[in-house]
Structure formats: C-alpha cells, structure tokens
Amino acid sequence: MGAEGSAWLRAAGLTKVYGGVVALDSASLEIAPGEIQGLVGANGAGKSTLVKILTGIVRPTSGRVLIDGKPLPAGMPKESLRAGIVSVPQELVVGPTMTVAENVMLGHEPRGRFGLLRAGAMRQAAARVLESLSLEIPVNELAGRLPLVEQRLVMIARALSFRARMVIFDEPTATVSPAEAAILLEAVRGLRERGVSVLYVSHRLDEIEALCDSVTVLRDGRVVSEAAGARSHAELVELLAGEPGEATRAPREPEGGGAAVLEIRDLQGERLQNVSLSVRSGEIAGLAGLAGSGARELLLTVCGAVPYRRGTIQFDGRMLPPGAPVAAVAAGIGFLPGDRSLAAFPAHSVRHNVSLAALARHSWSGFVRRGSERSAVAELLDRVALRANPEALIASLSGGNQQKAILARWIASGAKLLLLDDPTAGVDVATRPELQAQIFALRDAGAAVLLVSTDIDELARLCDRVVTFDRGAITGELTGAQITPTRVLAAMTQRAEASSRTL
Amino acid sequence: MTERRAATSSGTPRRGRLSARTIAERWSLVVAFVAAIAFFSAARPDTFLTLDNARAILDDTSVLCVLAVGVTAVLVIGEFDLSVGFVLGLAAAAGVAAMSFRGAPVWVGVLIALAAGGAAGLTNGVAVAFVRIPSFVATLAIGSIAAAIELAVTKTSIFENIPSSYVEIALTRVGTIPLRAIIAAGVVLLFLVILRATVFGRHASSVGDNPAAALLAGVPIARVKIAAFVLAGLTAGLAGVLVTSSAGSYYPNLGTGYLLPAYAAAFLGLSLGGGLRFNVLGSYLGVLLLGMVTTGLTMMNQPSWVAALVQGLVLIAAVAGIAVKRRGAIGR
Numbered sequence: 001m002g003a004e005g006s007a008w009l010r011a012a013g014l015t016k017v018y019g020g021v022v023a024l025d026s027a028s029l030e031i032a033p034g035e036i037q038g039l040v041g042a043n044g045a046g047k048s049t050l051v052k053i054l055t056g057i058v059r060p061t062s063g064r065v066l067i068d069g070k071p072l073p074a075g076m077p078k079e080s081l082r083a084g085i086v087s088v089p090q091e092l093v094v095g096p097t098m099t100v101a102e103n104v105m106l107g108h109e110p111r112g113r114f115g116l117l118r119a120g121a122m123r124q125a126a127a128r129v130l131e132s133l134s135l136e137i138p139v140n141e142l143a144g145r146l147p148l149v150e151q152r153l154v155m156i157a158r159a160l161s162f163r164a165r166m167v168i169f170d171e172p173t174a175t176v177s178p179a180e181a182a183i184l185l186e187a188v189r190g191l192r193e194r195g196v197s198v199l200y201v202s203h204r205l206d207e208i209e210a211l212c213d214s215v216t217v218l219r220d221g222r223v224v225s226e227a228a229g230a231r232s233h234a235e236l237v238e239l240l241a242g243e244p245g246e247a248t249r250a251p252r253e254p255e256g257g258g259a260a261v262l263e264i265r266d267l268q269g270e271r272l273q274n275v276s277l278s279v280r281s282g283e284i285a286g287l288a289g290l291a292g293s294g295a296r297e298l299l300l301t302v303c304g305a306v307p308y309r310r311g312t313i314q315f316d317g318r319m320l321p322p323g324a325p326v327a328a329v330a331a332g333i334g335f336l337p338g339d340r341s342l343a344a345f346p347a348h349s350v351r352h353n354v355s356l357a358a359l360a361r362h363s364w365s366g367f368v369r370r371g372s373e374r375s376a377v378a379e380l381l382d383r384v385a386l387r388a389n390p391e392a393l394i395a396s397l398s399g400g401n402q403q404k405a406i407l408a409r410w411i412a413s414g415a416k417l418l419l420l421d422d423p424t425a426g427v428d429v430a431t432r433p434e435l436q437a438q439i440f441a442l443r444d445a446g447a448a449v450l451l452v453s454t455d456i457d458e459l460a461r462l463c464d465r466v467v468t469f470d471r472g473a474i475t476g477e478l479t480g481a482q483i484t485p486t487r488v489l490a491a492m493t494q495r496a497e498a499s500s501r502t503l
Numbered sequence: 504m505t506e507r508r509a510a511t512s513s514g515t516p517r518r519g520r521l522s523a524r525t526i527a528e529r530w531s532l533v534v535a536f537v538a539a540i541a542f543f544s545a546a547r548p549d550t551f552l553t554l555d556n557a558r559a560i561l562d563d564t565s566v567l568c569v570l571a572v573g574v575t576a577v578l579v580i581g582e583f584d585l586s587v588g589f590v591l592g593l594a595a596a597a598g599v600a601a602m603s604f605r606g607a608p609v610w611v612g613v614l615i616a617l618a619a620g621g622a623a624g625l626t627n628g629v630a631v632a633f634v635r636i637p638s639f640v641a642t643l644a645i646g647s648i649a650a651a652i653e654l655a656v657t658k659t660s661i662f663e664n665i666p667s668s669y670v671e672i673a674l675t676r677v678g679t680i681p682l683r684a685i686i687a688a689g690v691v692l693l694f695l696v697i698l699r700a701t702v703f704g705r706h707a708s709s710v711g712d713n714p715a716a717a718l719l720a721g722v723p724i725a726r727v728k729i730a731a732f733v734l735a736g737l738t739a740g741l742a743g744v745l746v747t748s749s750a751g752s753y754y755p756n757l758g759t760g761y762l763l764p765a766y767a768a769a770f771l772g773l774s775l776g777g778g779l780r781f782n783v784l785g786s787y788l789g790v791l792l793l794g795m796v797t798t799g800l801t802m803m804n805q806p807s808w809v810a811a812l813v814q815g816l817v818l819i820a821a822v823a824g825i826a827v828k829r830r831g832a833i834g835r
Binding site: 303304305325326328329330335337341342343344345346347348352356357359360363366367368370393409413 | 701702703705706709716719720721722723777779780
C-alpha cells in the first residue's frame with residue numbers, strides 16, 4: 001500500500017493564481033493504488049483548489065498531473081473522469097427527487113436506439129454497483145427519502161460506476177452521527193480493498209489518524225508535509241497550526257467584563273442539544289467546531305435565522321422567540337456573516353447598506369430624512385475607517401470594505417450583541433487586521449461578541465474565551481492563556497467522547 | 504470575485520463605476536424616448552409633434568401608467584403580480600355595479616372600485632407572504648378567481664347606465680390637460696415618494712435585492728410584501744375607474760389587455776435603474792414610449808401588428824442588454 005514508486009497519479013508544481021492571490025503554490029501529490037491519503041489544511045490553505053485541479057474544474061496556472069506517466073489534459077472535467085478521478089461532493093445527492101438508480105448512473109446512462117434511455121439496463125447496472133459494495137439499497141427508491149448516510153453511500157456507488165481509480169471525499173462525515181460515520185469509513189476502507197485510491201479531505205484529524213495510510217498537509221497554498229506514512233493527531237495539529245509562536249493578542253480588559261447580556265438555557269434545535277451559554281458585555285466569546293458541530297448553528301439560532309424547539313434565549317432582559325430575526329434585531333442583535341450574500345444588498349449604495357437597520361432613527365412618520373441619514377453614514381464610515389463614496393454600489397467595494405460597511409450597519413443600529421460568522425472570510429490580508437481592530441473596539445465599547453470562525457488563528461487572536469462544540473453540544477471551554485491556535489485546533493478536532501457514547 | 508476585489512482594493516474613494524458605457528446604458532431609455540419623438544416628428548411633421556397629440560398620448564396611456572406603477576411596486580420587492588388585469592376588471596365591475604344597480608353616488612362607486620382592488624391585493628399579499636405560494640402562481644390563481652367573481656356579478660353583460668358625472672372624470676380637463684393624465688402623473692409622483700423617500704420603500708427595495716439579507720437585517724418582510732401587493736391592487740382599482748369612465752360603460756373582460764404592456768413598460772424602465780432596480784420613473788417613461796410608438800405607427804398608417812412587433816422588439820432589446828450586463832456582474 002502506497003509503496004514508493006508505485007504511484008499511478010503524480011502531480012507536480014501545481015500552482016494556481018487567482019487575480020494576484022496565490023491559492024496554490026507548486027503543490028505536489030502522489031498516490032498509489034489502494035492508498036488512502038489524507039489531505040488536510042485550514043480553510044483557504046488550498047485544499048479545494050487542489051481537488052478542483054485534479055477533477056478538471058480548475059485549470060492550474062502552472063504544473064501538471066501525470067496519469068500512468070501521461071499528462072492529464074488540464075481543466076477538462078470529462079478527461080479527469082475518464083482517467084478515473086471521481087469526487088464525492090459534500091452535498092448530499094445529485095438529485096433528491098430522482099431514484100437511486102438514476103443518481104448512480106446520471107451522466108452515463110445506458111442508451112438504446114435513438115438515444116432513448118434503457119431503464120431496465122440502467123437499474124441493473126446500478127444494482128450491480130451497489131451489490132459490489134454489499135449495499136442493500138433499493139434502486140427504485142427516491143434518493144431524497146434515504147437516510148443521510150445512505151445518500152452518501154449512493155454517491156460512493158456513483159463514483160465507482162465511473163470505473164473510478166481514485167475517489168476524492170470532502171468532509172464525508174461532517175453532518176452524520178458517529179455510528180453513521182463508522183459505516184462511511186468502512187465503505188472508504190472497502191475501496192482500498194478493491195485497489196481504488198482515496199483522497200480524503202477532512203478537518204477531523206482523529207478520522208485522518210485512524211483511516212489514512214499517508215497524509216499531505218497544506219498551509220497557505222504550500223505542501224508543508226508530503227504524504228509519508230500515517231500521522232498522529234498531535235503531529236497533525238502541530239503541522240497545521242504552524243509555528244508554535246503565540247499569536248499577537250490585543251490587550252484585553254482585566255478579567256470580569258460586564259454583566260451577562262445573553263443567557264442561553266437548555267437550547268434544543270435541529271442541530272443543537274441542550275446548549276447552555278452565558279455571554280457578558282465586553283467580551284468576545286469564540287464558538288469553535290467543525291462543520292455541523294453546532295457552533296455556527298447556535299449563532300444562526302440566536303439571530304433568528306434558524307428556529308429552536310426547546311429552551312430559552314434571554315437577551316438584555318427579554319426572551320427571544322424562535323426564528324424571529326426582526327425581534328432579534330429590534331432587541332439589539334447584529335449579524336455579520338462572512339458570506340456576503342447574507343448581508344449585502346449588491347444593487348444598493350453603501351449608504352443604503354449601512355443605514356438599513358437604523359432607518360427608524362432617521363425617519364419622521366415613515367419618511368426617511370436624507371440629511372440626517374447622510375451625515376450619520378459619513379460619520380460611521382469614518383469610524384470604521386472605510387474610505388468610500390457612500391453613493392457607490394456596495395458591490396463595487398472590495399470584500400473587506402463590504403464587511404466594514406456591514407459592521408457599520410450594526411454600529412448604527414446600536415447593537416449590544418454582535419454575531420460574527422467567519423467575518424474575515426475572503427477578506428484580503430491587509431484589511432483583515434483593520435476589521436479585527438474594529439471588533440476589538442466594539443468589545444471595548446461594551447458590546448458582547450460571539451465569534452464563529454474556521455480560521456483558528458483568528459479565534460485565538462480575538463477571543464477572550466473559546467467554547468468548543470461537537471455533535472451539537474458544548475464539549476469544553478478554553479480561557480486566558482489556554483487559548484492558543486494549537487490548543488483550539490486540538491480541542492475542536494477531537495470528537496466528543498461523551499456524545500459519541502450517548503448516540 | 505477575486506479578480507474584482509483585487510482590482511478595487513485600492514482603498515481610494517470611488518464614484519461607483521461610471522464608465523461611459525454604464526452611462527450610455529443607464530440613459531438608453533431616455534435616448535430611445537427622444538429618438539422616437541424625433542423619428543415620428545420627421546415622419547409626420549404635421550400631426551405628431553403637436554400639443555393635441557401629446558395630450559392624446561398622455562390621456563390614452565393614463566390607465567397603463569397607473570397600472571405599470573403599481574406593478575413596479577411588486578417588482579421592486581422581487582415578486583410578480585399577474586392578477587392586475589383581472590383585478591382591474593373586477594374593480595371596474597364592482598364600482599359600476601354599485602352605481603347602476605344601487606344608485607350609489609360617484610364617489611362611493613370610486614371607493615368601492617379602490618376597495619375591491621385593495622382587497623384583491625391583500626389576498627395576493629397574504630397568499631405570497633404568509634402561505635408562501637410563489638407569487639407567479641398565487642397571483643395567477645387569484646386573478647382567475649377575481650375574473651370569475653367579476654363575471655358572476657355582472658352576468659357577462661354590458662352596463663351603460665352609468666351616472667354622467669362618472670363619465671365626466673374622463674372628459675374633464677384642467678386647463679388644457681386631461682384629468683386622467685393628471686391623475687396618472689399624480690400616482691407616479693405618489694409612488695415615487697413612497698418607494699424612494701419612505702422607510703417602507705427602503706425596506707421594499709432591500710427585500711427585492713436580497714431577501715435573506717433583508718430578513719437578517721430585521722426588515723419585516725411579510726408586512727413589506729403585503730403592503731406592496733396592496734399598492735398594486737389599489738392601482739388596479741384606480742385603473743378600473745379610469746377605463747370605465749372613459750368608455751362610458753362596463754363590458755366584460757375589459758382588463759385583459761393591460762397586463763403585458765404594464766410589465767413591458769416596467770422592464771423597459773429597468774435600464775433607468777442601472778439595470779439593477781425597477782423604478783417608478785423608468786416605468787412611466789416606458790409607458791409613454793410604448794404609447795408614442797403605437798400612436799406614431801398608427802399615424803404612419805401601419806397596420807396594428809407592426810406596433811405590437813416593434814414593442815416586442817424594443818422590449819427584447821432592452822431586457823437582453825440588461826441580461827448581458829447582469830451576467831457580467833454575477834459571473835466571476
């Protein structure tokens with residue numbers, strides 16, 4: 001397995017530059033038949049770019065991929081598929097309203113005369129693939145009706161139906177229970193038995209440790225550790241976090257902060273299990289966890305985007321009803337997502353984007369007073385150090401400047417609690433510290449801040465306290481000197497023992 | 504995305520992106536408007552560029568104008584109201600029926616027409632905002648029901664015993680300007696203020712631009728949507744009054760021809776909002792342009808299908824230009 005020299009796929013010098021930003025910097029990769037290779041790295045480290053180059057979705061700026069010594073045509077998904085490189089996407093299925101057989105065979109359905117579909121042959125072919133994986137899934141069932149884990153298994157069957165030589169997985173266990181995860185991992189090991197190579201992309205370092213024959217680690221677009229034997233969880237954390245040097249932390253108010261403004265008690269929702277958490281004014285509390293862990297879900301529940309079933313959210317002395325963003329904003333909560341499609345109004349001016357949540361302050365019996373609005377917006381833009389014409393479309397600003405404008409929106413509304421969801425995602429390196437300085441300024445002015453981030457360094461740098469999540473429950477808390485990138489990463493990638501026992 | 508960010512992260516104050524091309528696109532409707540005037544004036548110098556003709560066009564387009572402005576309010580929130588033609592008919596029938604069956608005074612007849620339109624709009628709004636039926640389907644269904652009620656009430660007959668003071672509405676002139684044109688202009692002005700200068704208007708265009716972001720920014724989406732549909736219903740009611748007072752009678756299915764041109768005008772007007780936002784002024788100009796083309800071609804003795812053809816081509820040209828531009832804005 002993975003013996004030297006037996007690699008059938010060799011990639012070397014893969015570089016991808018997006019408009020001046022180097023996403024991948026001469027990365028290399030080798031994989032042998034029946035090898036399970038892990039691919040790890042923080043968000044933005046270049047994992048998905050590498051995967052996209054292999055699957056032909058992205059054409060590399062330079063470098064090439066050799067299949068059995070022959071170059072793979074770059075940027076051509078069909079060629080990659082023909083070479084046997086198939087990816088199982090994070091999304092569940094191709095089509096939930098199509099049958100299992102249709103999902104498995106989509107794109108290479110057996111055709112008869114006049115290009116008509118041979119439904120019987122298609123079902124048989126799908127059944128053969130499922131059988132070879134010893135899966136008992138009825139081919140005529142609608143894929144959307146299957147349990148989540150079976151939907152993923154259907155996707156694996158789909159990959160095999162293409163005569164795959166390498167299957168690429170992207171976080172396959174992100175949203176399933178530990179028991180289901182075990183089934184999936186077993187299926188992945190089954191691929192190894194068949195001599196199929198696996199490239200396993202995951203943030204779950206314990207899974208990588210348990211499953212992979214070798215691991216490639218990416219950081220800032222570079223391969224920092226070539227695939228060479230299995231790695232332990234601790235080794236991986238060290239490689240991922242980089243230099244052990246402490247992140248520069250902003251000086252923080254002496255322990256204490258203000259009074260608790262947000263009291264969450266026994267919150268239960270679709271992805272949350274009995275979460276209780278209290279946040280004080282003047283503190284930045286980090287919520288750390290992998291996709292599907294409940295960290296982000298908690299944030300979305302507090303801002304009302306996602307409803308909860310049981311428990312209470314008390315904010316500033318008021319109870320927040322489930323799934324009511326209007327009530328949350330009125331109570332003084334502001335939501336700043338990294339995904340600007342959830343916050344920006346691209347067809348509108350910066351002014352409109354900034355003042356939207358505070359229009360009541362600039363209006364008189366329903367009419368907006370332009371003058372008062374304009375001067376307030378000018379002041380706010382100054383405060384967040386955003387030099388932009390207030391009348392320009394917000395879409396014409398850089399990502400970082402758009403984030404500043406949205407932050408200004410919540411300063412304008414006088415928000416007492418800020419919910420930050422990966423606030424610096426896609427923000428250029430120069431603007432990132434500016435944005436972080438703004439967040440500190442808000443905290444020091446007495447706001448409470450809840451921060452979810454996929455950027456470990458950011459969590460470590462910004463937070464006064466980090467609460468870790470797994471499987472919808474709180475698994476631990478780091479405070480003060482405990483908050484280092486390494487420890488945060490270790491805590492959030494460790495699967496919760498307690499919760500896996502109960503499930 | 505990345506390229507765009509890299510290109511604009513200079514940090515200097517920017518005046519949007521006002522390239523010569525953007526300016527040309529934004530003012531294309533005005534250019535087309537002026538070009539149409541020039542063309543028809545040259546082709547029919549004695550009849551087209553006259554005060555009489557201007558008056559006639561303003562009067563003829565008043566119904567469409569009122570309706571297009573209401574439709575614009577719904578387009579602004581990112582929805583469609585396909586019921587306006589039917590609602591126009593229902594409101595017209597309700598108002599006329601009250602006057603000719605019950606002997607209601609004219610002002611009551613007008614109020615009843617407006618109330619019928621508003622009620623239909625409210626139904627549309629509730630179906631879309633609370634029941635969450637896609638507006639395309641909901642308004643089509645409710646429009647069909649409105650048409651059914653209209654025909655059931657009127658028993659598919661024509662009423663001509665309308666009070667003469669009602670018919671006067673269409674005949675009155677203020678100075679030399681027809682009252683209907685003034686009403687239309689007044690509605691345009693009113694909607695201009697509502698959509699541009701009020702908190703509701705700001706909320707409405709936010710909902711239309713990005714509903715998810717509007718929700719998370721605390722905009723009361725359901726209320727905003729319902730209000731927009733009620734506004735559209737009210738304009739359909741008013742349009743019904745303008746139609747019947749000018750015709751001097753009620754006749755079945757009198758609203759069916761207005762739906763398409765109202766949307767055509769609103770889409771023509773989109774270019775005035777930079778191809779990004781529906782706007783009242785653009786819709787108004789769109790209506791006037793369509794009216795001018797129809798009148799001008801009639802004066803040139805072209806058969807009526809030519810006007811329909813030209814309107815269709817103009818609309819496709821306008822919307823295709825916008826579609827190309829949007830692709831540019833969204834594609835990375």
